[in-house]
Amino acid sequence: MQSGRPAQRAVSASIEKRPAPEAPQSKKFTRWATWASLIVVFALVCRVLDTIKDRWYIMTPPFLHELAKDAVATYPDDTANIINHIVTNLTATYGTKHINPRQDEWVFNNAGGAMGAMYVIHASITEYLIIFGTPLGTEGHTGRHTADDYFHILEGEQWAYAPPSLKKEVYGPGSVHHLRRGTVKQYKMHENCFALEYARGWIPLMLPFGFADSLSSTLDFPTLWDTVYITGREMIRNLMFGKI
Numbered sequence: 001m002q003s004g005r006p007a008q009r010a011v012s013a014s015i016e017k018r019p020a021p022e023a024p025q026s027k028k029f030t031r032w033a034t035w036a037s038l039i040v041v042f043a044l045v046c047r048v049l050d051t052i053k054d055r056w057y058i059m060t061p062p063f064l065h066e067l068a069k070d071a072v073a074t075y076p077d078d079t080a081n082i083i084n085h086i087v088t089n090l091t092a093t094y095g096t097k098h099i100n101p102r103q104d105e106w107v108f109n110n111a112g113g114a115m116g117a118m119y120v121i122h123a124s125i126t127e128y129l130i131i132f133g134t135p136l137g138t139e140g141h142t143g144r145h146t147a148d149d150y151f152h153i154l155e156g157e158q159w160a161y162a163p164p165s166l167k168k169e170v171y172g173p174g175s176v177h178h179l180r181r182g183t184v185k186q187y188k189m190h191e192n193c194f195a196l197e198y199a200r201g202w203i204p205l206m207l208p209f210g211f212a213d214s215l216s217s218t219l220d221f222p223t224l225w226d227t228v229y230i231t232g233r234e235m236i237r238n239l240m241f242g243k244i
């Protein structure tokens with residue numbers, strides 16, 4: 001190692017002796033300026049898109065809450081009929097262009113340490129609507145998302161916790177737990193809990209959270225494939241009908 005040092009010094013000394021070329025210096029500056037401008041433009045485009053994203057929503061939280069309450073009141077503790085009631089109404093309201101009517105298309109979902117199964121009713125760039133739940137109960141991290149999340153309880157109870165409060169929040173059938181964009185909680189779906197989950201915001205940015213547990217823990221690639229396939233199919237189908 002020591003024998004290498006004089007040689008290194010000789011090389012750097014010969015570099016120092018060379019007159020500083022001016023052209024590469026300004027080229028370097030141009031490159032940095034270009035990158036900086038691109039980043040600023042990208043940030044501005046993101047900001048503008050974020051302020052106008054509301055125009056692409058087709059569903060509204062008050063309507064979905066009404067529908068969930070109506071379904072829960074008509075079929076108490078009967079999740080299969082609750083789901084059928086909701087999907088029949090949504091298909092009549094929005095058409096099959098935007099609604100996936102395959103009520104048996106369930107996939108397991110592992111995210112934030114929690115596990116359940118889901119049925120994707122709608123997925124597009126700015127909205128998704130799923131049924132999520134498990135008869136066994138599960139617990140985990142909500143994830144910190146770029147979308148507002150409305151969790152309508154259909155059966156059972158969801159508990160949530162966020163300090164500095166030291167008490168659990170309890171959500172029962174017919175109620176809705178609104179997790180604001182950018183905020184996180186610990187949550188638990190107690191036994192026999194199913195919910196209609198509606199998210200509005202930037203959905204593709206939520207997907208890494210949905211895939212991370214499969215890639216780092218379960219390694220259940222067939223489930224991961226089904227999830228990507230169904231979500232992609234619905235997003236592209238909506239895009240083809242002009243729904244972003």
Ligand SMILES: *[C@@H]1O[C@H](CO)[C@@H](O)[C@H](O)[C@H]1NC(C)=O
Pocket residue numbers: 063066067070089092093
């Ligand atoms: C869907 O549900 C809403 C809320 O309960 C209700 O007002 C509306 O009439 C229903 N639409 C159809 C087509 O059943």
